[in-house]
Amino acid sequence: MSIKEFKTTAFSDQKPGTSGLRKRVKVFQGEHYTENFVQAILDAMPNGGKGSTLVIGGDGRYWARETVQTIFKIGAAVGVKKFIVGQDSILSTPAASNIIRKYKTDGGILLTASHNPGGPNADFGIKFNTSNGGPAPESVTNKIFEITKTLKSYKMLDAGTLDITKIGSFKYGPVDVEIIDSVKDYVEIMETIFDFPLISKFVSSTPEFTILFDGLHGVTGPYGRAIFVDTLKLSEDVLQNCIPLQDFGGGHPDPNLTYAHDLVAAVEKKQIVFGAASDGDGDRNMIYGAGAFVTPSDSVAVIADWADSIPYFKKGGVHGVARSMPTSKAIDAVGKAHGWEFFEVPTGWKFFGNLMDAGRLSICGEESFGTGSDHVREKDGVWAIVAWLNILAAANQGKSKLVTIKEILLDHYKKYGRNFFSRYDYEEVSSEGANALIDNLDKLFASPNFKGSKYKASSSDASFDVSDVYNFTYTDPIDGSVSKNQGHVITFSDGSRVVFRLSGTGSHGATVRMYIEKYSKNESEYGNSAADGLKPLIEVALEITQLKKFLGRDEPTVIT
Ligand code: VG1
Ligand code: CO
Incomplete structure (x- = not known):
């Protein structure tokens, strides 16, 4: 096994966007394209790739598995110490953020183009997250871009192809590779945040509170199953489109009223009280019950106002709230009423990270169906969905008539406009x-x-x-x-x-x-x-x- 150097030509179009580099799969399949970008990430890492521990995960879309092998080869040549990889390349974006933080790694490479369609003729993406679990700040993404513009060669160790479908500890040349369960750590952190006993009691004793979760054939299917079926003991019927597919079944895995049409249709037809969906990589969410669509800007405001019903915030308090600039000002009013510090940041989750690391931000959101908190450094679709379940369970305590999403929203408007x-x-x-x-x-x-x-x-x-x-x-x-x-x-x-x-x-x-x-x-x-x-x-x-x-x-x- 020897390390080989490959001459390459630099590209001028590898500038990471709002959330990583996203291009057509065909572009990533072009000669040197994926290799160059991976080499640039490893060279741009704040403390260098040598000796580092890196997480690899993603939404499992087409071209992800090939890219994992490319990362092994280039990483081994750079001197990466250890890779922690989601089984079969799968880790939702928030789950990857959690793994990066929990195992105190140096960062992670996420293979996703989020809600963009997938498959051989659609999109692929690569995103680098730093050791705090969040998307790399502009200082790092700019450095990656600078390197891609002048890169002359990359190095690879060819130690063959490592099977990433089996959980366990392996070696890729000298590098330790641990293939982990994609879901386990994520469910564990959710259990420390929410009042699962309360939610469980509520859903099991309230049959009229019907639930439907739609994974849009993205990465959240197994996460939804672990939470709704395995933890909350609900029937399989609450899950829809929950098998992750490399092309998302040909759909556009974006949870909004246009693209999540299967969910919208089912909710309307069966008058489901609580419907929810997440996007391709699991960081977005939509909350939609019969006759009640929750605008993402309202969602984060309601969650913040009800923070006290969620054990994580009840115990740790709320240290500041924030939104991206175009997001509606609903949360501003909540922050003011509670006396919390408030921030307005540019579009893109990377801008929330510094505030969270400094202990000045607990709950934040974007109008683009992104909601989250400082439990990780990414927006978190399943977290937002369980947050709403937690709030509904709390709102229904001691009530003889079902309190619905619509009533929660109307109450919120009455209080805040x-x-x-x-x-x-x-x-x-x-x-x-x-x-x-x-x-x-x-x-x-x-x-x-x-x-x-x-x-x-x-x-x-x-x-x-x-x-x-x-x-x-x-x-x-x-x-x-x-x-x-x-x-x-x-x-x-x-x-x-x-x-x-x-x-x-x-x-x-x-x-x-x-x-x-x-x-x-x-x-x-x-x-x-x-x-x-x-x-x-x-x-x-x-x-x-x-x-x-x-x-x-x-x-x-x-x-x-
Ligand atoms: C869009 C949204 C932005 C979000 C970003 C990544 O960015 O507007 O709010 O953070 O997608 O979300 P832009 O630059 O296209 O407006 V995701 O779920 O694609 O990681
Ligand atoms: Co996404």
């Missing part, structure tokens, strides 16, 4: 069009007359006065690092807000996201749909930006 929120995605538009839209926003923002101008909705009398405009910049309060250009924000005098940003997770073309938020304290509006509540504001936003003209699209691809 309602932040109507929606996101319009214009996927795979031309990069020229997207850039022209942003350039035009820059021009508008710079023009002296824009602030203070008034816009009227086309379908009603509603009008909006522009009160402020800015391109969001974030300064990390812990390490002082500055992230510029994080989204164009237009605020209006009634507190409404529209945000525009370009997606950093697409695998090709550009995706423009428009986020719309309107606050209401009018109780008669609380039952309205977000679409109705936001209609006038959306009309104004489209008019101001001339979005349809720039993007050549009349309608968004997805509305969430």
Whole structure:
């Protein structure tokens, strides 16, 4: 067994996005493409790859198993001491974060493109997480990118192919390899966080509280089974699409009302009281019961407000709450009422990590179906789903009539007001069009007359006065690092807000996201749909930006 050096050509397009490098599988299969990126990660690791212990996991999508072998070969050549690998390459993103932390490793390589479709003709992705269990900060991802632009060669030890389907301790050349159960450690940490005896008592004594969990054929199937069937002793019927498939059954494993249509259909047809889904790699969640869809921005606010019912927070307290910038301000109000420190960070989970490590952040979320806490350093779909079960179990204690998701939401709105929120995605538009839209926003923002101008909705009398405009910049309060250009924000005098940003997770073309938020304290509006509540504001936003003209699209691809 000898280490061989391979000459390579550098690539110019291996810049990690919002959450790792995501490209078409065909691109990763190109000569040297996967190898170069893996070599760059190992070279960019804060303390170097030599002598390190690394976790390898992912959502089990197509090209993951081949990539695990590539990591073994390059890692062995670099001098990695030990790999801890999820069986058959499977570890949900939050489960991998937990393993990195629990076994005090130097980081992990996650093989996932999250909610992007998988399979030979779809997407693959590679993401590096540091020793705190969180996505690498920009200082590290920038270093990875710099290395990929100039890499001249990579080294490999060819010790053949190691079977990763069997749990146990093995050797890859001189490197220790431990193949672990993908689910066990994760269930253990969940049991330390939630009140499982309470949840169990509630679900077993309340047959009218029907449950359906949809894994969208992503990684969470086995996790859902371990929690709902093995721990809570519910019947198999509560699981749907829970066998992980390398191409997610051809679906788009994103838990929203559009892509989780199987769940939506089943919930409506059977009037399921508690429906939930998670994405390809298990970090997103959707909570959807009959007649009640929980907007992710509301979800994190409700979880924070009910934190006391969750043993982890009851014992340890809540040390700060946060949201990503485009996420609705529902959680701001909860933080204020409880006297918690509050943070607004750019889109992407990596920005929460420093705050959590400093003990200043306990609960946070993103509008993109991401919710989580400082139990790990990734958003956590199954955690959010069990958090809602815990809250519902607590809310139903001593009640003779079933308290549903809808009632919890309405109570929340009565207490705090309602932040109507929606996101319009214009996927795979031309990069020229997207850039022209942003350039035009820059021009508008710079023009002296824009602030203070008034816009009227086309379908009603509603009008909006522009009160402020800015391109969001974030300064990390812990390490002082500055992230510029994080989204164009237009605020209006009634507190409404529209945000525009370009997606950093697409695998090709550009995706423009428009986020719309309107606050209401009018109780008669609380039952309205977000679409109705936001209609006038959306009309104004489209008019101001001339979005349809720039993007050549009349309608968004997805509305969430
Ligand atoms: C999107 C979401 C963002 C999320 C990111 C990763 O990023 O908007 O909130 O953190 O995906 O989620 P972007 O740059 O495309 O808007 V996941 O589940 O794909 O890891
Ligand atoms: Co994900």
